[in-house]
Amino acid sequence: MRGDPFPRLGAWVKLPAPESVELLALAGFDFAVIDAEHGAxxxxxxxxxxxxxxGCGLAPFVRVAGTAPRDVQVPLDAGAAGLLVPQIEDADRARDAVRASRFPPLGGRGASTSGRAGRWGLEALGDYLRTGNEDVRLVVQAESAGALKAIAEIGEVPGVDAVFIGPTDLAVSSGFGENDSALADLIGAAERRCAEHGITLGTTASGNAAELLDSRGYSFLILGADTTMLRQAAHTLVSAVHTATTGADR
Known part of the structure; x- marks a missing residue:
């Protein structure tokens, strides 16, 4: 899989409803990130x-809460296509993520072919180990000013497939407003370092998705969350009725 293009357009799944995943697949998303860090x-x-x-042809990623065995082992055994690991500050933390999520010799992940990742026991052990180390994507999240300054070193750790810039936590941890020019400069410098080192880069996006993909070197984007999409669509429907009935009453 590492030779294949990274799935391009994704969404967070925060609602504990499997139907969210099915709806995102029908909407045409390439991947979904099941949020085990912030979602219930x-x-x-x-x-x-x-x-x-x-089953729907949607690549299932999981954002884990940390790198403890319980955090990473369950989604990987369940057949996740990849993990997003938050709060990776430096190359040492990236190596911790690799050790937790890769089989030896890269890491120390426990092996069992009895789950979905091992085709419920049908997968040969060698194929299962190869798939876990070569095909499962490990995405580490850079969410502080220090992490962005070390982004090239983080992205070059063997076993890391991509770096995800988390703009909200970055703004909070650095004391910037989300539209602060200093924050934009920090992100721009990180983007250039990733381009220079050939590091696969992702982030969240809204109206600037085309610019991020076409001009700023991003390979994949998360366009929003199932919760936000539901709220926004519901608000649009209700507002339209309120506007129409208010106008009719005049």
Whole structure:
């Protein structure tokens, strides 16, 4: 998979409802990120979402809460196409993520072919180990000024496939407003370093998606969350009725 293009357009899944995954697939997204860091999603629901996404042709990623074995082992055994690991400050933290999520010799992940990742015991051990180290994507999140300054070193750690710039946590941790020019300069410098070192880069996007993909070197984007999409669509519907009925009453 590492030779293949990174899935391009994704969305966060924060609602503990497998139907969210199915709806995102029908909408044409390339991947979904099941949010086990901020979403109230238990492991049973996560596993169901991963299986459903795979059946719908949607690449299932999981944003984990950390790099403890319980954080990474369950989604990987359930067949996640990749992990997003938050709060990676430097190359040492990136190596921690690799050790937790890769099989030896890259890491120390425990092996069991009995889950979905091992085709419920049908996968040969060698193929299962190769897939876990070569095909599963490891994306580390750079979410502080220090992380962005070290982004090239982070992205070049063996076993890391991509770096994701988290603009909200970056703004909060650095004390910037989201539209602060200093924040934009910091992100721009990180983008240039990634381009120079050939590091696959992702972030969140809204109206600037085309610019990020075409001009600023990003390979993949997360366009929003199922919660936000539901709220915005509902607000649009209700506002339209309010506007129409108010106008009719005049």
């Amino acid at each position: 999603i238990d492991t049973r629901t996560m596993s169901t979402m991963i299986g459903l996404a795979r």
